[in-house]
Amino acid sequence: DTEVTQTPKHLVMGMTNKKSLKCEQHMGHRAMYWYKQKAKKPPELMFVYSYEKLSINESVPSRFSPECPNSSLLNLHLHALQPEDSALYLCASSQVRGGADTQYFGPGTRLTVL
Protein backbone atom coordinates (compact mmCIF):
# COMPACT_ATOMS: atom_id res chain seq x y z
CA ASP A 1 0.00 0.00 0.00
CA THR A 2 1.55 3.30 -1.13
CA GLU A 3 -1.10 5.57 0.29
CA VAL A 4 -0.52 8.92 1.89
CA THR A 5 -3.66 10.40 3.40
CA GLN A 6 -4.32 14.06 4.07
CA THR A 7 -7.07 15.73 6.05
CA PRO A 8 -9.03 17.82 5.56
CA LYS A 9 -9.57 17.81 1.79
CA HIS A 10 -10.70 21.43 1.86
CA LEU A 11 -10.21 24.16 4.45
CA VAL A 12 -11.48 27.71 4.55
CA MET A 13 -10.09 29.95 7.26
CA GLY A 14 -9.95 33.57 8.23
CA MET A 15 -6.71 35.44 8.74
CA THR A 16 -7.03 35.29 12.53
CA ASN A 17 -7.83 31.57 12.73
CA LYS A 18 -5.54 28.75 13.83
CA LYS A 19 -5.92 25.47 11.99
CA SER A 20 -3.88 22.36 11.28
CA LEU A 21 -3.36 20.12 8.28
CA LYS A 22 -2.70 16.46 8.89
CA CYS A 23 -0.79 13.90 6.86
CA GLU A 24 -0.43 10.20 7.59
CA GLN A 25 1.43 7.27 6.04
CA HIS A 26 1.80 3.67 7.15
CA MET A 27 4.53 2.56 4.79
CA GLY A 28 7.30 2.77 7.39
CA HIS A 29 8.79 5.76 5.60
CA ARG A 30 11.20 7.89 7.60
CA ALA A 31 11.14 11.05 5.48
CA MET A 32 8.09 13.28 5.12
CA TYR A 33 7.59 16.47 3.14
CA TRP A 34 5.27 19.46 2.81
CA TYR A 35 4.85 21.12 -0.58
CA LYS A 36 2.79 24.13 -1.59
CA GLN A 37 1.23 24.40 -5.04
CA LYS A 38 -0.26 27.65 -6.33
CA ALA A 39 -2.54 27.65 -9.36
CA LYS A 40 -0.76 26.94 -12.65
CA LYS A 41 2.59 26.50 -10.87
CA PRO A 42 4.50 23.36 -9.94
CA PRO A 43 4.66 22.18 -6.31
CA GLU A 44 7.32 23.93 -4.23
CA LEU A 45 9.02 22.32 -1.27
CA MET A 46 8.35 23.86 2.14
CA PHE A 47 9.71 21.44 4.75
CA VAL A 48 11.45 18.07 4.99
CA TYR A 49 11.48 15.84 8.06
CA SER A 50 13.95 13.00 8.29
CA TYR A 51 13.61 10.55 11.19
CA GLU A 52 11.17 12.96 12.85
CA LYS A 53 13.68 15.81 12.77
CA LEU A 54 13.29 18.91 10.64
CA SER A 55 16.08 18.79 8.06
CA ILE A 56 15.00 21.35 5.45
CA ASN A 57 13.03 24.57 5.93
CA GLU A 58 12.83 26.46 2.65
CA SER A 59 12.67 29.87 4.38
CA VAL A 60 8.97 29.43 5.04
CA PRO A 61 7.27 32.21 7.07
CA SER A 62 6.76 31.36 10.75
CA ARG A 63 2.98 31.47 10.34
CA PHE A 64 3.48 27.93 9.01
CA SER A 65 4.68 25.60 11.76
CA PRO A 66 5.42 21.96 10.93
CA GLU A 67 5.39 19.15 13.44
CA CYS A 68 6.29 15.48 13.16
CA PRO A 69 5.01 13.79 16.36
CA ASN A 70 5.93 10.29 15.17
CA SER A 71 7.22 8.52 12.09
CA SER A 72 3.73 8.11 10.58
CA LEU A 73 2.30 11.55 11.15
CA LEU A 74 3.08 15.02 9.88
CA ASN A 75 1.17 18.15 10.80
CA LEU A 76 1.25 21.67 9.46
CA HIS A 77 -0.04 24.25 11.93
CA LEU A 78 -1.40 27.44 10.41
CA HIS A 79 -1.77 30.75 12.18
CA ALA A 80 -2.41 34.31 11.00
CA LEU A 81 -2.29 33.35 7.36
CA GLN A 82 -2.65 35.79 4.48
CA PRO A 83 -4.95 35.45 1.46
CA GLU A 84 -1.87 34.80 -0.71
CA ASP A 85 -1.29 31.60 1.30
CA SER A 86 -4.34 30.10 -0.40
CA ALA A 87 -3.02 27.07 -2.28
CA LEU A 88 -3.00 23.28 -2.48
CA TYR A 89 -0.82 21.83 0.27
CA LEU A 90 0.66 18.45 -0.59
CA CYS A 91 2.28 15.99 1.74
CA ALA A 92 4.68 13.30 0.59
CA SER A 93 6.76 10.55 2.14
CA SER A 94 9.73 8.44 1.08
CA GLN A 95 11.68 5.53 2.52
CA VAL A 96 14.43 7.89 3.61
CA ARG A 97 15.50 11.39 2.62
CA GLY A 98 17.43 10.44 -0.48
CA GLY A 99 17.95 11.40 -4.08
CA ALA A 100 16.67 8.19 -5.65
CA ASP A 101 13.89 7.41 -3.18
CA THR A 102 10.44 7.77 -4.67
CA GLN A 103 8.31 10.34 -2.92
CA TYR A 104 4.68 9.25 -2.59
CA PHE A 105 2.19 12.08 -2.53
CA GLY A 106 -1.16 12.53 -0.87
CA PRO A 107 -4.08 14.18 -2.68
CA GLY A 108 -3.53 17.49 -0.92
CA THR A 109 -5.54 19.94 1.17
CA ARG A 110 -7.08 22.84 -0.74
CA LEU A 111 -6.71 25.87 1.57
CA THR A 112 -8.58 29.14 1.12
CA VAL A 113 -7.70 32.09 3.35
CA LEU A 114 -10.32 34.80 3.49
Next chain:
Amino acid sequence: ILNVEQSPQSLHVQEGDSTNFTCSFPSSNFYALHWYRWETAKSPEALFVMTLNGDEKKKGRISATLNTKEGYSYLYIKGSQPEDSATYLCAPIGAGGTSYGKLTFGQGTILTVHP
Protein backbone atom coordinates in the same frame (compact mmCIF):
# COMPACT_ATOMS: atom_id res chain seq x y z
CA ILE B 1 18.23 27.05 -7.26
CA LEU B 2 17.78 24.50 -10.03
CA ASN B 3 16.47 25.79 -13.36
CA VAL B 4 14.21 23.06 -14.73
CA GLU B 5 12.47 23.52 -18.05
CA GLN B 6 9.83 21.33 -19.64
CA SER B 7 8.58 21.56 -23.17
CA PRO B 8 6.11 21.85 -24.63
CA GLN B 9 3.91 23.52 -22.01
CA SER B 10 0.87 21.75 -23.42
CA LEU B 11 0.11 19.18 -26.05
CA HIS B 12 -3.08 18.01 -27.71
CA VAL B 13 -2.97 14.67 -29.50
CA GLN B 14 -5.45 12.21 -30.94
CA GLU B 15 -6.04 8.81 -29.41
CA GLY B 16 -3.49 6.38 -30.82
CA ASP B 17 -0.83 9.02 -31.49
CA SER B 18 2.60 8.63 -29.97
CA THR B 19 4.07 11.65 -28.28
CA ASN B 20 7.11 12.82 -26.37
CA PHE B 21 8.19 15.71 -24.24
CA THR B 22 11.39 17.07 -22.79
CA CYS B 23 12.79 17.97 -19.40
CA SER B 24 15.99 20.05 -19.25
CA PHE B 25 17.99 20.53 -16.07
CA PRO B 26 21.47 21.61 -14.98
CA SER B 27 23.92 18.77 -15.61
CA SER B 28 26.25 19.78 -12.79
CA ASN B 29 25.71 18.31 -9.33
CA PHE B 30 23.10 15.88 -10.69
CA TYR B 31 21.96 12.92 -8.61
CA ALA B 32 18.60 11.71 -9.89
CA LEU B 33 15.61 12.67 -12.02
CA HIS B 34 12.02 11.92 -11.06
CA TRP B 35 9.03 11.84 -13.41
CA TYR B 36 5.48 12.19 -12.13
CA ARG B 37 2.04 12.06 -13.71
CA TRP B 38 -0.61 14.26 -12.11
CA GLU B 39 -4.25 13.87 -13.01
CA THR B 40 -6.71 16.52 -11.92
CA ALA B 41 -8.06 15.99 -8.37
CA LYS B 42 -5.69 13.08 -7.75
CA SER B 43 -2.31 12.61 -6.08
CA PRO B 44 0.82 13.03 -8.20
CA GLU B 45 1.82 9.52 -9.25
CA ALA B 46 5.48 8.53 -9.46
CA LEU B 47 6.45 7.17 -12.87
CA PHE B 48 10.23 6.82 -12.88
CA VAL B 49 13.36 7.58 -10.91
CA MET B 50 16.45 7.71 -13.10
CA THR B 51 20.03 8.12 -12.02
CA LEU B 52 22.46 6.83 -14.65
CA ASN B 53 23.46 8.50 -17.89
CA GLY B 54 21.87 6.56 -20.73
CA ASP B 55 19.26 5.07 -18.40
CA GLU B 56 16.06 3.94 -20.06
CA LYS B 57 12.95 3.01 -18.09
CA LYS B 58 9.61 1.66 -19.23
CA LYS B 59 6.19 1.28 -17.64
CA GLY B 60 3.57 -0.05 -20.01
CA ARG B 61 3.26 2.39 -22.92
CA ILE B 62 5.37 5.05 -21.20
CA SER B 63 9.13 5.15 -21.35
CA ALA B 64 11.83 7.64 -20.45
CA THR B 65 15.47 8.23 -21.27
CA LEU B 66 18.13 10.20 -19.44
CA ASN B 67 21.18 12.14 -20.59
CA THR B 68 23.01 13.50 -17.56
CA LYS B 69 25.97 14.86 -19.52
CA GLU B 70 23.83 17.33 -21.45
CA GLY B 71 21.08 17.63 -18.84
CA TYR B 72 17.89 16.37 -20.41
CA SER B 73 15.34 13.58 -20.22
CA TYR B 74 12.65 12.54 -22.70
CA LEU B 75 9.32 10.98 -21.81
CA TYR B 76 7.59 8.98 -24.54
CA ILE B 77 4.02 7.75 -24.65
CA LYS B 78 3.21 5.18 -27.32
CA GLY B 79 -0.36 4.95 -28.61
CA SER B 80 -1.81 7.65 -26.35
CA GLN B 81 -5.14 6.95 -24.68
CA PRO B 82 -7.61 9.46 -23.18
CA GLU B 83 -6.66 8.19 -19.71
CA ASP B 84 -3.10 9.42 -20.35
CA SER B 85 -4.42 12.98 -20.16
CA ALA B 86 -2.59 14.56 -17.24
CA THR B 87 0.20 16.94 -16.33
CA TYR B 88 3.62 15.32 -16.56
CA LEU B 89 6.20 16.76 -14.19
CA CYS B 90 9.91 16.18 -13.98
CA ALA B 91 12.03 16.96 -10.93
CA PRO B 92 15.80 16.63 -10.69
CA ILE B 93 17.55 16.18 -7.38
CA GLY B 94 21.04 17.50 -6.71
CA ALA B 95 23.77 15.57 -4.98
CA GLY B 96 24.48 16.12 -1.32
CA GLY B 97 24.02 18.93 1.12
CA THR B 98 20.74 20.72 1.53
CA SER B 99 19.57 19.79 -1.98
CA TYR B 100 19.61 16.07 -1.17
CA GLY B 101 16.04 14.74 -1.24
CA LYS B 102 14.71 18.06 -2.49
CA LEU B 103 12.53 17.74 -5.60
CA THR B 104 12.55 20.87 -7.77
CA PHE B 105 9.70 20.51 -10.22
CA GLY B 106 9.53 21.86 -13.73
CA GLN B 107 6.39 23.68 -14.90
CA GLY B 108 5.05 20.48 -16.38
CA THR B 109 3.65 19.43 -19.74
CA ILE B 110 -0.15 19.26 -19.90
CA LEU B 111 -1.17 16.41 -22.18
CA THR B 112 -4.70 16.14 -23.54
CA VAL B 113 -5.58 13.04 -25.55
CA HIS B 114 -8.73 13.43 -27.64
CA PRO B 115 -10.85 10.33 -28.41
